[in-house]
Amino acid sequence: MKQNIFVTLIVAFVLACLAAAGVVWGGFYDISATSSHTQPVYSLLETAMRRSVVLRSRDIKAPPLGDAAKISRGAFCYRELCVQCHGGPGVAPSAIGMSLQPLPGPLIDAARRWRAEELYWITKHGVKMSGMPAWEVRLSEADLWSVVAFLQALPEMSPRDYDNTVAAAAPRPQCPAPANDATETAGGNPGSPAQARLLLRQYACVTCHVIPGVTGSDTQLGPPLAGLARRSLLPGGLANSEDNLVRWIRHPRGVDPLTAMPDLGVTEEHARQMAAYLLEH
Incomplete structure (x- = not known):
């Protein structure tokens, strides 16, 4: 009896997974923002x-x-x-x-x-x-x-x-503070890989680049950033060093006026954490 119940549960689970896969793969769930989720969802x-x-x-x-x-x-x-x-x-x-x-x-x-x-x-x-x-x-x-x-x-x-x-309400300092503001910002454990991954997401780097250890779409807009430490040159023709990578992350158009990479307002501290992570992965 117990074995039959177990087999029944396994079969029901497999069927539920197949049904869910069918809904996803078939595109049946409407993800448009002009329709709402069903009330149960x-x-x-x-x-x-x-x-x-x-x-x-x-x-x-x-x-x-x-x-x-x-x-x-x-x-x-x-x-x-x-x-x-x-x-x-x-x-x-x-x-x-x-x-x-x-x-x-x-x-x-x-x-x-x-x-x-x-x-x-x-x-x-x-x-x-x-x-x-x-x-x-x-x-x-x-x-x-x-x-x-x-x-x-x-x-x-x-x-x-x-x-x-x-x-x-007093308009100064700005909110959020500009990139060169010395105000301490929140953000977990500075220097940790988890913190660097957070910064790479929060500054939208992962929307254009495939980055090791950072979840994101398989985008091809910018080059993948795996193995950056093995490259002799950084974008803009800069020699590969942490200081130059920080410079590129903070002011890409100052290095190469024709680059499509925008200035994202990255602080010095955050750029240095991001650069250290990228050069280690």
Whole structure:
């Protein structure tokens, strides 16, 4: 009896895998942003996201968030980075935000649905396949918590309060900080391979290059970067060295005005971590 049950389960599992493969390979699942997920799929993904955030934020301790200067700084960062997709009290999202699928939820009541530590984790790490970016590399720890402080204050704001708070927010320093800003940025363990892979993703290098150890599409827009240390010359005709690779990563058009590689705003520290990783792989 037990053997029959086991065989039945194996057969059912194989059939389920074949059915799923058929749906994927046949292109039957509509991935267009003009149609939504089915409600069961949407609910499953939303539940998985919430439980993932709860698990990964459980050891985070929020600092005091009631400081007016911190809320003001968070308001400025929110205006620069968040309102385009999430809107605000009396403020609609931009056309980009309203065209995403799934639609970014309003954050007016986010502090009532999420703990401060969870909002921090989401802001820092983003959410895969949702359009929610990770700000870990580009925002300092202070700015990440300032955004959370503003979100904590947002439920009590009327449209007029929101407009006044955002209008009064000091515009300096910029948010996110420019590449030459000395503000400490978040980002895990500097110098580690995992941190370098994060940077290579966050600066979009993997969208044009196949990079060892970094997940991405099999793109052919730029040359693959495996075995870079064995090459005598870097792009732009530079001799192969870490300093020259850092120079190329930060200012490619300064080396070769005709290159299609754009200036990505990579900081000196981040470029050096990326260069060290590429020359080791």
